[in-house]
Amino acid sequence: MTLNVSNLTCYRAGRLIFSDQNFTIDPGETVMLRGPNGSGKSTLLRALAGMQPFEGDVILNGVTLADDLDGVQEQIAYAGHLDAIKPQLTVGENLTFWAQLFEGGSISDAIEQFALEEIWDRPAHACSAGQKRRLGLARLVVSGRVLWLLDEPTVSLDTETTARFAQIIKTHCAGGGMAMIATHIDLGLDTPREIVLDPSAMRKSTPSRDPFLSGDWE
């Protein structure tokens, strides 16, 4: 259970976002992804989840992303900026659906860890942003996946829930899981490794590779 990333390079709309990222995540390890706005944190996470074209090698647990997309994707849980919650359904219906679809982790664990019991029967459109975020993150637990890719997971969470969420990540990693977290705050995890994306290095590097955009477009 190891994630190996070598020479990862991403372009968006022909513009270089970051290049030659090399890192490894071992079982039980949490890695923080740092960098200013626009440095490519979200792009990197989406690339690892197979939802963004990239160059380089991503190997998760012996499976190469470029060769076997499904084989890698079935080990990944992703939580992005959007909560992927249907406002017409209740909190319970939303979470039960994901649990039935992924057939991975325990739904009762998720309910307890994210304190969803009190809002279980509430329609999701009547939930606050923080409650929706809790429901969205609970999906990580019911998915039962090894590698968690988290993009600003603590946005709109209160301090108590943030601390509890940090504890959930610790529990996940203590069980052999891995997590990669793009965030600007200090989650209070014990000395996690950091990967820093530096956009200033990119600005002066190679021009756009899009044949339509290269040249004197800018």
Add this chain to the structure above:
Amino acid sequence: MNATFAVLTRELRLALRSGGGAGLGLAFFLIVVMLIPFGVGPFPSLLAQIAPGTLWIAALLACLLSLDRLFQADFEDGTLDILALSPMPLEGLVAIKATAHWLTTGLPLVIAAPVLGITLNLPSNAYWWLVISLAVGTPALSFLGAIGAALTVGIRRGGLLLSLLVLPLYIPTLIFGARTVTAAVEGVDVMPAFLLLAGVTLLTLALTPIAAAAALRMHMR
């Protein structure tokens, strides 16, 4: 199987709850067909003659109404990303979503069609074939529409573009569907047209999930 059932029930729930738009297609179908006698005039024989084509065209347009939200709602709230990571293959997901669309849009049209046949003075010997041809033909409309919905998923107000993409693909279903009913009215053999209609539907059910899933992957990459 559990996951298939979970996706299907969820799609039906979303369609039937507020804002799902399940009733829209049916209401549109009713109103369009009701308007025809006002526009054409009170000539029973003329209405009977145009009834099969009118009912089929109205069903076609009614199906289009709710298609643009088939994948767009999931795309906008991030659900599509999570579904792509789920154990269910995208092809299966497309097939289930198109099935749910048919159950909430196509099936009500099939049930309402005989009532509208009366308002258009459709000869009584053609009622069964109207219902059967719609029941067999409308699944193709939902599944073909899934291709258009997948192609326009990232586009704001993609509904019109979707209509332009999808309506030409509906032509074979329209021809054989309307021809089945007309043949029943005329009292000639309905089977040639009906079997071709069923063939088009079977081909559509087999191929469109693959095409629509490929279009969705393209948007996510």
